[in-house]
Amino acid sequence: MYAQMIKTARSGVKSRDEMTDQEREFQDRIDRGEKIEPKDWMPDDYRATLIRQIGQHAHSEVVGQLPEGNWITRAPTLERKAILLAKVQDEAGHGLYLYSAAETLGESRDELVRLLHEGRMKYSSIFNYPTLNWADIGAVGWLVDGAAIVNQVALQRTSYGPYSRAMVRICKEESFHARQGYHAIMQMAFGTPEQKKQAQDAVNRLWFPAIMMFGPNDSESTHSEQSMAWKIKVKSNDELRQQFVDQTVPQIEYLGLDLPDPGIKWNEERGHYDFSDPDWTEFFDVIKGNGPCNVDRMQDRVNAWEDGAWVRDGLLAHARKKAARQHAAE
Amino acid sequence: MDALFQFLLRMGDNTLVLGHRVSEWCGHSPILEEDIALANTALDMIGQTQLWLGLAGEVEGKGRSADDLAFLRDAWDFRNVLLVELPNGDFGQTMMRQFLFDAWNVTMLGRLMQSSDKRVADIAEKASKEAAYHVERSGDTVVGLGDGTEESHARMQAALDYLWPYVGEMFESDDVDAAMVEAGISPDPASLRGEFDELVGRVLAEATLTIPASPYAHKGGRTGYMHTEHLGHLLATMQWLQRAYPGAKW
Numbered sequence: 087m088y089a090q091m092i093k094t095a096r097s098g099v100k101s102r103d104e105m106t107d108q109e110r111e112f113q114d115r116i117d118r119g120e121k122i123e124p125k126d127w128m129p130d131d132y133r134a135t136l137i138r139q140i141g142q143h144a145h146s147e148v149v150g151q152l153p154e155g156n157w158i159t160r161a162p163t164l165e166r167k168a169i170l171l172a173k174v175q176d177e178a179g180h181g182l183y184l185y186s187a188a189e190t191l192g193e194s195r196d197e198l199v200r201l202l203h204e205g206r207m208k209y210s211s212i213f214n215y216p217t218l219n220w221a222d223i224g225a226v227g228w229l230v231d232g233a234a235i236v237n238q239v240a241l242q243r244t245s246y247g248p249y250s251r252a253m254v255r256i257c258k259e260e261s262f263h264a265r266q267g268y269h270a271i272m273q274m275a276f277g278t279p280e281q282k283k284q285a286q287d288a289v290n291r292l293w294f295p296a297i298m299m300f301g302p303n304d305s306e307s308t309h310s311e312q313s314m315a316w317k318i319k320v321k322s323n324d325e326l327r328q329q330f331v332d333q334t335v336p337q338i339e340y341l342g343l344d345l346p347d348p349g350i351k352w353n354e355e356r357g358h359y360d361f362s363d364p365d366w367t368e369f370f371d372v373i374k375g376n377g378p379c380n381v382d383r384m385q386d387r388v389n390a391w392e393d394g395a396w397v398r399d400g401l402l403a404h405a406r407k408k409a410a411r412q413h414a415a416e
Numbered sequence: 417m418d419a420l421f422q423f424l425l426r427m428g429d430n431t432l433v434l435g436h437r438v439s440e441w442c443g444h445s446p447i448l449e450e451d452i453a454l455a456n457t458a459l460d461m462i463g464q465t466q467l468w469l470g471l472a473g474e475v476e477g478k479g480r481s482a483d484d485l486a487f488l489r490d491a492w493d494f495r496n497v498l499l500v501e502l503p504n505g506d507f508g509q510t511m512m513r514q515f516l517f518d519a520w521n522v523t524m525l526g527r528l529m530q531s532s533d534k535r536v537a538d539i540a541e542k543a544s545k546e547a548a549y550h551v552e553r554s555g556d557t558v559v560g561l562g563d564g565t566e567e568s569h570a571r572m573q574a575a576l577d578y579l580w581p582y583v584g585e586m587f588e589s590d591d592v593d594a595a596m597v598e599a600g601i602s603p604d605p606a607s608l609r610g611e612f613d614e615l616v617g618r619v620l621a622e623a624t625l626t627i628p629a630s631p632y633a634h635k636g637g638r639t640g641y642m643h644t645e646h647l648g649h650l651l652a653t654m655q656w657l658q659r660a661y662p663g664a665k666w
């Protein structure tokens with residue numbers, strides 16, 4: 087997901103016997119479905135895990151501007167250009183909003199950005215894939231924002247108040263993005279043969295990376311249990327992935343496109359679609375930094391940050407001068 | 417009416433080309449708030465383009481849409497001033513260019529609200545609200561960076577020195593303008609100069625920047641006689657999909 091493979095800051099789940107009174111009380115609140123607020127007491131590991139998860143989510147929104155920005159200057163109509171600009175603007179806003187949520191836990195945006203640029207924090211694997219034709223922009227909105235929604239709708243019930251509220255607000259915009267993305271790719275799937283070919287190409291390339299967004303299979307997902315107990319994570323990777331596949335396969339069929347995975351078949355007994363596992367070796371390669379765009383994406387972000395240092399310094403210096411002048415005038 | 421068509425192209429091409437330039441920043445600005453602000457500025461510019469070029473197509477009466485005009489004309493048919501097609505340069509140059517354009521645009525739109533053509537007046541009214549916000553924002557940034565550190569000051573002065581020779585073109589007048597003035601549709605651009613100089617002079621003084629002494633002004637954009645080399649590359653990118661797949665709907 088936008089937050090993948092988040093290491094819980096402790097291994098295994100603490101049993102009630104291992105907990106202090108304070109920890110037991112905290113767990114009881116969570117079990118009762120109460121929200122934890124910034125000023126409330128919380129275990130250090132809960133705080134650390136949340137900072138990692140929210141920080142990674144924020145980084146994903148920010149880095150996610152790049153693959154979409156790749157097509158802003160080539161958008162084929164004024165309306166499409168406007169829609170894409172508005173979407174990318176929303177994503178940057180999500181980043182800002184999530185960094186603020188992390189700040190309520192005592193971690194500054196500058197620090198999180200520093201960790202990202204030093205390669206010590208990650209962003210979603212999906213943004214390490216390229217956008218190669220205009221249909222990719224439709225597909226990103228439809229599949230990537232679509233997958234994000236599946237995860238984030240679940241996270242609206244997360245135990246940390248500011249994160250949960252951020253998810254409610256963000257989900258509304260993500261749904262809008264997903265609908266617009268689907269509409270853009272529909273226009274192409276129902277368009278000229280060349281456009282249909284582009285739409286098919288986009289779906290073929292982005293399908294597996296999209297279902298990888300939910301993270302490894304539950305059997306491989308080592309950090310989930312404590313996060314589930316704390317309701318930082320609400321549904322398992324495989325549950326969410328299945329939900330996404332079930333909602334998306336009929337949409338692909340409606341477009342008249344070939345399914346991107348020959349293993350996709352309706353399973354009457356399960357009441358779900360069967361589908362093939364993505365290539366998990368590829369997934370772990372991307373996570374390790376060997377995806378098709380990892381190096382370029384990070385270079386872009388680091389360059390933007392470094393090239394912008396004089397701007398941040400300049401504006402800060404001006405604000406100080408202005409405050410000093412005001413002070414002198416009083 | 418050909419003069420009205422030309423006038424509308426001048427308005428719409430300015431915002432189209434500048435909106436495109438600003439959108440090139442996506443994801444690369446100095447701070448997240450600026451990514452948001454630049455996307456928002458580009459979005460407003462593209463929105464204004466849809467209105468101006470939409471009306472241009474209507475006035476022309478040949479069935480061309482705003483998209484046809486944006487994506488299927490070649491460089492010599494573009495009527496934007498040279499200022500807006502210049503490259504982004506660093507963030508300072510982008511913001512200085514934005515400020516100089518915003519200061520002209522907000523002044524122009526203010527006058528166009530009294531246009532004898534209601535369609536023009538309506539667009540101006542809508543756009544002037546955005547322009548007022550833009551000029552305040554770009555002006556604040558110019559002041560902040562001009563009166564910031566030694567480095568930011570030097571960069572802003574360099575940006576102003578580079579861009580200033582492109583300011584004069586915004587106040588040129590020709591037969592098209594004379595016809596627009598006569599019809600009460602638009603003011604003579606030359607008549608905007610006083611208001612512009614007052615606004616720009618005040619902001620640049622606060623920014624501790626010096627307006628170059630030479631009054632020399634490049635021109636050729638708004639008449640289409642001679643654009644810069646930059647415009648062709650911009651259009652090659654912007655128009656590529658429409659050109660590569662003629663007749664496709666997007």
Ligand SMILES: [Fe+2]
Nearest residue numbers: 147176177180
């Ligand atoms: Fe988002």
Ligand SMILES: [Fe+2]
Nearest residue numbers: 150177231234
């Ligand atoms: Fe997104």
Ligand SMILES: [Fe+2]
Nearest residue numbers: 231259260263
């Ligand atoms: Fe989104």
